[in-house]
Amino acid sequence: MTAATEKHLDEELRDVLQELSNVAMGRAADLLARLLENYVILPIPVVNLLERAELNMALSSLEEVKSVSAVCQGFVGSRIAGEALIIFNDTSFNDIAELTNFAGEITPQIELELLMDIANILIGACLKGLAEQLDVSFSQGQPVLLGQHLSLRDLVTDQAGNWQRALTIEIPYRLEGRNVDCDLLLLFTEDSLKVLEAKIEYMME
Amino acid sequence: MSIPVLICDDSSFARKQVQRAMPPDWDVEITFASNGEEALAAIKAGRGEVVFLDLTMPVMDGYQTLERIKEQDLPAMVIVISGDIQPEAVARVKRMGAIDFIKKPVDATSLKNVLAAYGLYTE
Numbered sequence: 001m002t003a004a005t006e007k008h009l010d011e012e013l014r015d016v017l018q019e020l021s022n023v024a025m026g027r028a029a030d031l032l033a034r035l036l037e038n039y040v041i042l043p044i045p046v047v048n049l050l051e052r053a054e055l056n057m058a059l060s061s062l063e064e065v066k067s068v069s070a071v072c073q074g075f076v077g078s079r080i081a082g083e084a085l086i087i088f089n090d091t092s093f094n095d096i097a098e099l100t101n102f103a104g105e106i107t108p109q110i111e112l113e114l115l116m117d118i119a120n121i122l123i124g125a126c127l128k129g130l131a132e133q134l135d136v137s138f139s140q141g142q143p144v145l146l147g148q149h150l151s152l153r154d155l156v157t158d159q160a161g162n163w164q165r166a167l168t169i170e171i172p173y174r175l176e177g178r179n180v181d182c183d184l185l186l187l188f189t190e191d192s193l194k195v196l197e198a199k200i201e202y203m204m205e
Numbered sequence: 206m207s208i209p210v211l212i213c214d215d216s217s218f219a220r221k222q223v224q225r226a227m228p229p230d231w232d233v234e235i236t237f238a239s240n241g242e243e244a245l246a247a248i249k250a251g252r253g254e255v256v257f258l259d260l261t262m263p264v265m266d267g268y269q270t271l272e273r274i275k276e277q278d279l280p281a282m283v284i285v286i287s288g289d290i291q292p293e294a295v296a297r298v299k300r301m302g303a304i305d306f307i308k309k310p311v312d313a314t315s316l317k318n319v320l321a322a323y324g325l326y327t328e
Contacts, residue, residue, distance in 0.1 A: 012217075012218075015216050015217055015218050016216075016218045018216060019216040019218045019219045019222075022216070022219075022261060022288045022309070023288040023309045023310055024288075025288070026287070026288030026289050026290050026291075026308075026309070027288075027290065029289065029291060030290045030291050033291045033292075033293065039291060039293045039294075040291060042260075042261050042288075042289050043261070044215070044261055044262075044263060133310065204218075
């Protein structure tokens with residue numbers, strides 16, 4: 001397999017990454033469901049190899065959304081590096097506040113706290129789940145606020161980081177019966193892809 | 206006589222994981238399906254007395270598949286194998302007729318225990 005030099009992702013590699021993500025996102029969803037006491041609808045994770053200019057394609061589920069808030073957190077370990085982004089549709093915060101029994105006025109500061117709390121849970125659990133299955137370990141950097149009340153276009157243009165091509169895994173979480181949309185996007189550097197390939201080949205033996 | 210066993214998951218990696226976790230000396234005839242529609246066709250053709258069913262799948266997901274199996278009263282013992290480990294997911298599939306739930310990634314011991322509990326496999 002030489003996916004790192006090819007434009008398209010090897011089908012077997014894509015299948016395995018999708019399945020590993022499926023298990024990892026399930027664990028993260030379980031924690032979120034317990035926190036909010038609400039069933040989380042699990043999607044099929046979307047795995048892609050994207051050029052920087054195509055990043056908006058990895059966020060297709062938020063295409064129609066007018067205003068978003070986002071947090072990113074870097075991770076590195078076992079020669080794999082990347083960034084995790086949590087992108088919230090801003091209309092989600094009313095329902096999240098209600099589910100966490102928050103009764104006051106929802107100020108940008110409160111939104112930020114809710115955003116950080118949920119980002120911590122989803123990113124932490126998802127990375128841990130992936131790492132365990134791949135038998136690697138990641139250390140996570142500090143979460144950084146990318147912005148509040150941005151358009152998705154501004155978010156993608158301003159904050160896409162210093163990379164040309166990346167392996168992307170998009171996991172759109174939805175809460176059943178609630179108006180909560182949030183996307184977890186994992187970006188892996190091109191160099192990480194070779195390491196992931198080797199790990200996965202080993203797992204398949 | 207071999208038991209007709211159906212493994213239904215959209216991921217070929219996941220299907221292989223289930224197959225590898227099955228007791229090596231279990232006398233079965235295995236069929237694979239990659240979504241609920243294919244699974245229903247296989248069950249109707251008598252190829253799924255025991256079904257290992259994933260939940261998150263395109264075309265027809267595991268919940269819809271369980272619904273059809275119940276509606277059409279198809280002869281299948283369904284064991285759900287899923288990454289959706291929310292207690293609500295487990296409760297739902299059991300209400301919908303699944304005999305048991307195994308969380309992903311599936312391992313040989315939990316699979317063997319479930320099979321033994323329903324008399325589907327004895328050492």
